[in-house]
Structures are given as structure tokens and as C-alpha cells.
Amino acid sequence: MVTTERSAEDKLRSTLAAVAPGTELRDGLERILRGRTGALIVLGHDDVVESMCSGGFTLDVDFSATRLRELAKMDGAIVVDRYATRVVRAAVQLLPDPTIETTESGTRHRTAERVAKQSGFPVVSVSQSMRIIALYVGGSRYVLEGSDIIQSRANQALATLERYKSRLDEVSGGIGSDRQLVIRDYVEANRAGRNLVDVQTDLAALDATELLDLAHIARVLGLVAIDDSLDGAVGPRGYRLLSKVPRLPSTIVDRLVGHFGGLQKLLAAGIDELMGVEGVGEQRARAVREGLSRLAESSILERYV
Numbered sequence: 001m002v003t004t005e006r007s008a009e010d011k012l013r014s015t016l017a018a019v020a021p022g023t024e025l026r027d028g029l030e031r032i033l034r035g036r037t038g039a040l041i042v043l044g045h046d047d048v049v050e051s052m053c054s055g056g057f058t059l060d061v062d063f064s065a066t067r068l069r070e071l072a073k074m075d076g077a078i079v080v081d082r083y084a085t086r087v088v089r090a091a092v093q094l095l096p097d098p099t100i101e102t103t104e105s106g107t108r109h110r111t112a113e114r115v116a117k118q119s120g121f122p123v124v125s126v127s128q129s130m131r132i133i134a135l136y137v138g139g140s141r142y143v144l145e146g147s148d149i150i151q152s153r154a155n156q157a158l159a160t161l162e163r164y165k166s167r168l169d170e171v172s173g174g175i176g177s178d179r180q181l182v183i184r185d186y187v188e189a190n191r192a193g194r195n196l197v198d199v200q201t202d203l204a205a206l207d208a209t210e211l212l213d214l215a216h217i218a219r220v221l222g223l224v225a226i227d228d229s230l231d232g233a234v235g236p237r238g239y240r241l242l243s244k245v246p247r248l249p250s251t252i253v254d255r256l257v258g259h260f261g262g263l264q265k266l267l268a269a270g271i272d273e274l275m276g277v278e279g280v281g282e283q284r285a286r287a288v289r290e291g292l293s294r295l296a297e298s299s300i301l302e303r304y305v
Contacts, residue, residue, distance in 0.1 A: 012137045015122040018043065018084055019135065021147035025084045028068030029126060029133050030147065035069060038128035040077040040108055044121030045088045049079060052115060056092030063087050072126070077111075082121065104141075112136045179203075181243055185236040185263075187221050238263040245291035252279055256288070267292060 019026050032039045042049055056076050061067070063085050071078050076091035096114035104110040112125040116136035123136045133144040183199050202220045210216050214230055223234060241263060242253045259277045260266040274285035 008138055008140070011122075012140060012142065015043070015135060015137050016142070018122075019124065019133075019144060021150055023084075024063065024065050025068075026147070028065035029124065029144075031065055031069040032072045032126050033131055033133065035072075036128060036131075037072055037126075038108060039068075039072040039124070039126040040094065040112055041068070041124040041126075042077060042079045042094070042115060042119070042121055043084060043124065044082040044119065045079050046119070046121075048119045049115075049121065052094050052096050052118070053077075053079065053089060053092040054095050056089055058089055059087045061087050109134065113141065177243075178240070181240045183221070184239040186223065186234060236263045237261070238266045241292065241295060242266075242288075244295055245288055248284075248288065248291075252277075252284070255279060267296060 019029065029039075029041075063080055067087060068078065071087065071090045074091045077094045078087065079089040079092065080087050094111050094115050096111060096118045098114075100114045100117050102110045102113045104113050106127070108127070109125050112123040112134070113136050115121075116123040117139060120138070125134045125136065126132075127134065135142040135144060180196070180200070183196055183203075187196065187199055199221060203217075206216070206220070218230060223232075237257050238260070239253065239257060242248060242256060255277050256266060256274070260269060269289075271282070271285045271289050274280055274288055275282060280288070
């Protein structure tokens with residue numbers, strides 16, 4: 001049952017692709033609508049379809065939108081091959097089995113539904129009075145929306161995707177540098193013979209399950225031994241916060257972190273204490289102090305403490 005439903009769904013999807021805006025077949029159908037005429041088009045030809053055809057004439061010519069429009073001016077149905085690349089017959093009267101049940105009322109639509117059920121090929125019915133294009137696939141009926149509506153909806157979807165992409169780029173733009181700063185905040189370089197590159201490599205190799213295991217993460221960072229618990233307190237060293245201070249060289253950042261050893265001591269340091277660090281004069285000490293104070297007053301501090 002599931003296989004049958006999936007097969008019918010796949011058939012409808014492939015048929016919708018054949019009549020999508022921009023295709024030659026859809027162009028021909030819309031030309032028929034604009035010309036205020038109707039049409040009945042069978043998308044496939046075999047012995048079953050041939051047995052339902054009466055009158056008309058055989059063409060077997062290349063398919064084109066303009067040719068479809070001109071043939072629709074004549075009475076009768078049009079039969080094309082299943083790929084809509086050639087017009088097989090035109091101006092034919094279709095005589096499907098009249099005992100096949102149909103829910104349609106109009107002659108053209110009743111014929112279209114019966115032919116679709118009997119032949120297994122999709123059938124397109126263009127209504128002259130209602131100005132709609134109906135697609136019959138097996139026992140299903142699908143009314144096509146106008147190309148302008150579809151294109152408007154597609155443009156809205158693309159605009160939404162563009163906004164999502166811009167937001168994603170904005171959020172993920174600094175992930176690489178943030179990851180390095182987080183590692184430096186909690187892992188001392190050359191600790192236990194491992195450098196920061198080794199730690200990043202080990203973290204990148206973890207799978208989704210291991211990334212959710214806090215004890216495993218702590219061991220990779222070198223914060224606990226194999227059998228240690230996670231009860232010990234861990235504090236940042238200040239790399240992430242100092243990276244937000246404008247015009248502060250990385251060498252000075254390293255010296256400040258090395259001198260104070262932790263973020264809390266760095267935040268509590270005054271100008272004189274900051275000047276005690278090699279390479280930090282009064283002007284730079286004031287810049288660091290003012291920068292840290294501004295960050296402390298904003299909610300950004302909560303992300304780094």
C-alpha cells in the first residue's frame with residue numbers, strides 16, 4: 001500500500017515538473033488560456049490510448065508551444081508522447097470506458113479523468129469557461145496555479161532564504177576565532193606536553209555523542225584526569241574579553257593573561273597594576289581599564305565569566 005502511494009506521488013511530482021513554469025508544455029498551456037480556448041491533452045501514447053482515439057489525424061511532429069496552441073483551436077484532443085517532445089495525434093475524439101467512475105460534471109473533464117484512469121497516462125484539461133488548467137494523474141486531480149503566483153511565492157522563499165543565510169553568516173562568522181579563544185581561556189599552552197593545535201584537532205575529531213559528554217570534553221581539554229569528577233571550579237583566563245578591547249596587540253594580551261592569571265583578577269586590576277605589566281604604559285593601561293569597564297557594564301560580560 002505504501003509502495004503504491006509512493007509510486008502515485010512520484011508520478012504526480014514528475015508530471016508537475018513537466019508542466020512547471022518555464023517548460024515548453026507550460027508555455028503552450030498558458031498560450032491556450034490567453035487565447036480563451038479549451039484543450040484536452042494526453043501526455044503519453046500506447047495501444048491503450050490508440051484504442052480510445054477516434055477520427056482526427058496522425059502527425060508525429062516535434063512539439064512546440066506555438067504548435068500546441070494552434071492545434072488546440074481545432075475540436076478534439078491532442079496526444080503527445082510521454083516526454084512532451086513530439087505531437088502524435090490531433091483533433092481526435094477520445095472514447096474511454098463509460099463505466100469508469102468520475103466525479104466531474106463537464107464533458108471535457110469527465111473524459112480527461114476517465115482517460116487518465118484507463119490509460120495510466122497524465123491528462124491535462126484546459127477549461128475555456130473557468131480559465132483553469134487541471135491535471136489528472138491516475139485517480140487524482142490537481143489544479144495548476146498561475147505562473148505569476150508561483151514565481152511570486154518562489155521569490156518570497158528565496159528572499160527568506162537570503163535573510164537566513166545573511167543571519168547565519170553573521171552569527172557563524174567568528175566561530176573559528178571564538179573557538180581558539182575559548183580553548184586558550186581554559187587550556188594552558190604546552191600543558192601536559194600538548195599545544196593548542198593538538199587540543200583543536202582532538203575536539204574536531206569528537207562525534208556528536210562525545211560532544212555531549214562533559215567529562216570527555218574536560219579530559220580532552222586537560223582539565224581533569226580520567227577518574228576525576230567535574231566538581232572542580234574552572235575560570236576563564238581572559239582571552240575572549242581582552243579580544244574585545246580595541247587596538248590591543250596579541251603580545252600584550254598574552255602578557256596581561258600571564259601576569260594576572262585569571263579574568264577576575266584582571267577585572268579587579270587598577271591602572272597602576274596594569275602598568276606593572278611589561279609593555280603597558282599609562283595610556284595603554286587606561287585604554288585597557290576603560291575597555292574592560294565598558295564591557296563589564298554591558299551584558300557581554302556574562303558570556304565570558
